[in-house]
Amino acid sequence: xxxxxxxxxxxxxxxxxxxxxxxxxxxxxxxxxxWYKQELGKGPQLIIDIRSNVGEKKDQRIAVTLNKxxxxxxLHITETQPEDSAVYFCAxxxxxxxxxxxxxxxxxxxxxx
Amino acid sequence: IAGITQAPTSQILAAxxxxxxxxxxxxxxxxxYWYRQDLGLGLRLIHYSNTAGTTGKGEVPDGYSVSxxxxxxxxxxxxxxxxxxxxxxxxxxxxxxxxAYEQFFGPGTRLTVL
Numbered sequence: 001x002x003x004x005x006x007x008x009x010x011x012x013x014x015x016x017x018x019x020x021x022x023x024x025x026x027x028x029x030x031x032x033x034x035w036y037k038q039e040l041g042k043g044p045q046l047i048i049d050i051r052s053n054v055g056e057k058k059d060q061r062i063a064v065t066l067n068k069x070x071x072x073x074x075l076h077i078t079e080t081q082p083e084d085s086a087v088y089f090c091a092x093x094x095x096x097x098x099x100x101x102x103x104x105x106x107x108x109x110x111x112x113x
Numbered sequence: 114i115a116g117i118t119q120a121p122t123s124q125i126l127a128a129x130x131x132x133x134x135x136x137x138x139x140x141x142x143x144x145x146y147w148y149r150q151d152l153g154l155g156l157r158l159i160h161y162s163n164t165a166g167t168t169g170k171g172e173v174p175d176g177y178s179v180s181x182x183x184x185x186x187x188x189x190x191x192x193x194x195x196x197x198x199x200x201x202x203x204x205x206x207x208x209x210x211x212x213a214y215e216q217f218f219g220p221g222t223r224l225t226v227l
Binding site for chain 1: 153154157158163171203215218
């Protein structure tokens with residue numbers, strides 16, 4: 001089955017700096033890669049996703065890049081703000097074989113004012 | 114629109130007891146999922162249902178059962194709880210099949226088995 005590794009497990013940045021979180025996956029059939037943000041005491045919420053026919057996607061301060069050959073994808077947050085502090089999860093699935101996500105272990109991002 | 118609701122919010126349970134976690138969605142999504150989240154780990158899929166009347170096993174199904182009698186409800190049952198089932202449980206739903214793969218998550222149920 002799919003295995004998703006996520007690094008780093010914790011990340012501390014100064015407000016205004018950029019943050020990068022990296023994930024690798026094992027199943028070459030995976031074609032859907034979402035990123036979720038989880039705030040304390042809440043369920044995960046989708047912030048951005050990318051499909052395998054695209055190499056990069058951007059939404060305001062958030063961008064995701066995908067390298068299918070190397071089987072890795074990354075989340076980039078620019079101009080970080082204190083409200084970006086949360087746990088971020090990457091995930092992967094083969095959407096053609098059912099929409100079952102395999103999650104990475106999570107990254108706790110702390111943005112210091 | 115409520116989205117996904119879960120009940121109870123939290124529960125302390127004695128080992129050996131039976132427990133059903135409830136999940137209801139009002140988005141008319143075909144697919145529903147149950148995950149558990151343990152400290153320091155990501156979410157792991159327990160069971161899923163692609164449509165009413167069907168269910169399937171995820172990564173960690175042992176000790177859990179599910180049913181999907183209708184589109185809106187997807188209860189998760191622990192037949193005889195054990196301490197290793199202490200976790201936070203999240204229910205999720207998505208359209209299936211669809212070009213939109215987003216899974217929407219509920220607020221979670223924190224379960225402690227003593």
